[in-house]
Amino acid sequence: MLRSMTGFGRARATRGEYAVQVDLRSLNHRFLEVRVRGLAELPLLAQRCEERLRDAFVRGSLELHVRWESGSRPKQLGLDAARQYLHDLSRLQQELGLADRPTLAHLLSLGVFAEAAPEEEEMWPVVDEALGQAIEAVVAARESEGESLRAALAREAELLQAAIADAERLAPHALDEAQGRIRARIEELGLDPDPARIATELVLWAERSDVREELDRLQSHLARFADLLDSDLPLGREIEFLAQEMGREAGTLSAKARSVDLAQAAGQIRLAVERIREQARNVE
16 A cells, blocks of 8 residues: 655553653655654663664654653762762852852752653553554554555556657657658758658658657556556655656657657656656655
């Protein structure tokens, strides 16, 4: 099933003394980008959350916000902070010429005792539970939007197929039109029409303007595109690459088109391919 790259999931889980809420937001991105917020003091949990997200998604910009609460925990001395506070207070006392020296009471008033960080191993199950629910919500949103994306891409593929068919129908007539223009130009200039010279010019013109290879490759790319739309794998990058290849062929076709009708058909092909490229940027 085709999936988009946008979605949002929120979940809350409680276990024992821990209560966790997670918000997971997914946006378009060419590759996979993961950011975890709210777990700066719990690096192991942050790493596990990132690994879980990288296992669940292939493409997109993912931002996870984790909010957590726990029951009262024992106070813990922030020794490094206490040393820094003492150093700063002593320096301030000397520079200002204060009589009082820093005391333990001063340090306590600055909050050198804080609640101990939770045990990450104990907290992980509840974080994992909430994260799993949020991932499910985002996947559901991606799949729902993916159905709309697939329908839109299928419509564009039909329009592209019709434009290619028009170009294939018009291409053989381009040589006849060129021959008529060459003869008309010769008559306009009052020159003697040399059949051999006209044939040579037409051969050169045909070599420069032959679009059969471009049309064949477009048909091949379009067939592969149809296969990708029916795949259950996350193939957004391949779809985007294929759209780029079709765009390249459409550009060459436009450059080679020598008749007005063929140029118009080539223009329709380019427009359809560009619309496919725009939609492909939303596919996981």
